[in-house]
Amino acid sequence: MTQTAPQSLADWQALAAALTLESRAYINDTFTDAADGATLTTINPATGETLAEVASCDAADADTAVAAARRAFDGGEWSQLAPAGRKAVLLRLAELMETHKHELALLDTLDMGKPVSSSLGDMAGAIGCLRHHAESIDKLYGEVAPTGNSALGLVLREPLGVVASIVPWNFPLMMTAWKIAPALAAGNSVILKPSEKSPLSALRLASLAREAGLPRGVFQVLPGFGHTVGKALALSMDVDCLAFTGSTAVGKQLMQYAGQSNLKKVFLECGGKSPNLVFADCKDLDRVAQHAAGAIFHNQGEVCIAGSRLLVENSIREAFVDKVLAAAERMQPGDPLDPASFMGAIVDDTQHARILDYIRKGVEEGARLRTGGQALDGPGLFIPPTVFDGVTDDMVIGREEIFGPVLSVFGFDSEEEAVRLANDSDYGLAAGLWSQDIDRIMRVTRWLRSGQVFVNNWAEMDQTVPFGGVKQSGNGRDKSHHSLEEYSDLKSVWMTLTP
Ligand code: NAD
DSSP, X not given: OOOOOOOSHHHHHHHHHTOOOOOSEEETTXXXXXXXXXXXXXXXXXXXXXXXXXXXXXXXXXXXXXXXXXXXXXXXXXXXXXXXXXXXXXXXXXXXXXXXXXXXXXXXXXXXXXXXXXXXXXXXXXXXHHHHHHHHGGGOOOEXXXXXXXXXXXXXXXXXXXXXXXXXXXXXXXXXXXXXXXXXXXXXXXXXXXXXXXXXXXXXXXXXXXXXXXOTTTEEEOOOOIIIIIHHHHHXXXXXXXXXXXXXXHHHHHHHHHHHTTOOEEEEEOOOOOEEEEOXXXXXXXXXXXXXXXXXXXXXXXXXXOOOEEEEEHHXXXXXXXXXXXXXXXXXXXXXXXXXXXXXXXXXXXXXXXXXXXXXXXXXXXXXXXXXXXXXXXXXXXXXXXXXXXXXXXXXXXXXXXXXXXXXXXXXXXXXXXXHHHHOSSEESEEEEEOSOHXXXXXXXXXXXXXXXXXXXXXXXXXXXXXXXXXXXXSSOBSTGGGGGGGEEEEEEEEEOOO
């Protein structure tokens, strides 16, 4: 559809009314129903309206797609193409995404409820990711090992083969781009399984990929449930790599599936319960409070790196929490199609009920509910910013990933106590640290067990910096050159030279 730049709620509503949704799977260069005709219903959580009946793929579809992906890989049209050739196609895809970014953003907003301004930010991230990997792939050199003159040792970097990318619903197209851009740039064939809660943008992406010139079988999209098509891909004997973003529980299952099948490589980006440490020496506490609120309420709190544990030095805690409450007041949910909305709707009934259940537990456990706590009246699934103070590390709301707009505030009296609380978690995805004291910043940064540490900011990032977790938050890195390592292997070539 034609893309003009929508500015207002009415513009976005008009664009939504004109949308044509692709609901079929994309297998072997063909848009198709699931082999058994099954479908799943995708709902707009802001209104409760049905958006589409989408193909719900299963094992038979996975088998067809894996066979096509393998044929494509072995055929070499993509895997053996010179990197500059792959670059050209991926840059074309990025250009097409740019042209259609409003439509793609809208699909994510309708499908999972996030504000459209936030979805547009995701598109910039997704397109930037495509461009980064496209641009970098023809600038990477292999190695010549220092073997001595009687031999030549070459170290080549080669694609893995068939990569299955299984992604979540919270940033549907951006998480997709983080996975598929380096995997395709490296020369793999990629099968994308979007979340059953947000398949629409991935299916639109498939048509753009075809238009960009990705050869048959190199990129396929299989919508469906995790326990059906996701599991089938994970157990396949002919998938070489599972690249997963999602919950820690499912990540653990995928490792088992790999062990039960062909020992495929399993690259995981999983959950988090990220601590955000605020020391009393900060100069501008209003600014820090604004960021602390944004760290949890952005994207309705449905963010892997949400700053869901706010650790505040007790000497400023009372005053600081008041500032966070004031900031939260300005972040109330609104119509996701309104560009002015900061928060949108919760993705579906299940997640909505789960968040409310955690809020109930927080109250039962004796944490102090300072704001929020009640769902807004339906039909849309909206939960306002919710803040608990006086949380301790034995409370469920202080330990488990809620994945909703619920902030747990802890107090601490010393740097040691702050670090102990921060590290007392199964997760290690992100941590924030606010202080003016450079010695403290360096000390605490080194002690935090976390894939990334944000110092005097929350979640500033770009494509050049790797993203990923330690502990049960994952085992690899998206973004930057480092992500190519997830999708390629080293081949050592030893050539004996005739003296
Ligand atoms: P989820 O684990 O329920 O689902 C993720 C994907 O896995 C979906 O596509 C789902 O269909 C699929 N899946 C589920 N069960 C499966 C199975 N048995 N076999 C194969 N596939 C299966 O997670 P979610 O609810 O979609 O997303 C929320 C989670 O994602 C949170 O824990 C969040 O922290 C995490 N997340 C992590 C990052 C990161 O970069 N670390 C980014 C975004 C989200």
